Structures are given as structure tokens and as C-alpha cells.
Amino acid sequence: MDVEITNEPPPPPRAAPSRIRCKGGGEIQVIEEATGKVLQTVQSPDFLEVNERRLRTEPKY
């Protein structure tokens, strides 16, 4: 049986399936209640990215 070999280009990659994606983060402070002193400020790993998105999309006045 003859097999025909062609040089057709490979098909384009399929588009990635759409999916619900959600990413979040925050800046947390630990505050001593009696004095109001901020003992520690911690940012979660994704905070800088999501906060940059927040600043980009918030209404400008």
C-alpha cells in the first residue's frame, strides 16, 4: 500500500480553553491594640500585581 507523504504545515495550536480565573492578595497589619502601634506589615505574594491592577482600573476624578 502506497503512503502519500506531504509537507503540509502542522495545524495551528488550539486556543487555550476559557476558564474562570481569580487572583487576590492583600496588605495585612498586625497592630497592638493598647498602643495602636503597628507591629508588622505583611503583603501576600500576589498583592503587588493585583494592587497594580486596582490602581489601573479605579475611577479617576
Next chain:
Amino acid sequence: MAAGSGFTAAADASITRTLVGVTSGAYTTPSTNGMYAACYSTQFTAAAKSGATEWATASDGSYARQQMGVSTAFGWSIAAYVNSTGVVWSNSNTITVPAVTLNNQTLFALGWVDVVTLGSGNINFFFDLTTSVSVNIGSSVVLSGSTGAVFTTY
């Protein structure tokens, strides 16, 4: 374990079922009081997105889930969709968890639950910290308005 953030695995499933119109296991809209912020001593993790351990009143006598707000948006500022960014939503109000009593606590993740009662409800979204934070007796966890909790759906 790798820190994660976003919808919990349960929310992924329930929201998807809602979007396609399946009523069994569909997303349940939070009650008239909106969502509550909750503190966790372990991570949810990037992969499983579930299973974190919430603080308990047996260890911190003052601990309680904190309501995000009572206005129409229940304490969230929700921006319009923007191309290549998505929908950004952040806390409108400063959220203060009551100062710790009884025992020092460890904070490793924040989560948002649809009821105030400890041990009940659905955790819908969360973010982990890279390393745990000590919250000693007499200290409070505070999320400042706008920057305490920022999420993007995209």
C-alpha cells in the same frame, strides 16, 4: 507549600455549575449580610485551594469572622471590566479582627465565608501568605480599606 489565592476549589465548582444552569451544587448567593473575613492558621495552597484551618474561640476567645460591610455592595468596591485586566474588587472599609486573647495565634491565610457562624458556611475566596505571621495576645489583624483585600476575576 506554594501560596495560592483566588476562588476556592468549592467556589470553582459551584460557580461553573451556576453558569451552565445546573441547580444541583450551584453557587449560593451570600445572605443579606454579604461575606465575612476569616483568619486561618494554615494555607489553602495553590493546588488544592481548600483545607485551611480557621482560628477558633477555644484558642482565641475574641475571635470572630468580620463582616465586610452592610451597604449594597457589602463592603466591596467593584470596578468595571477592563480589557486584559478583568474585574478588580477590593475592600471598601477597614476590617479589624478583635485583639487576640487566651493564646498567641498564627496567621497564614485570609478567607471569605458566606456566614458569620464559625464552622459553618462556604469559603468562596482566599489568599495565602508566603510565611506565617505571629499575632500575639493583645494584637489585632487589620486590613486597611482598598489594600487589605484586592482580587481580580479575569
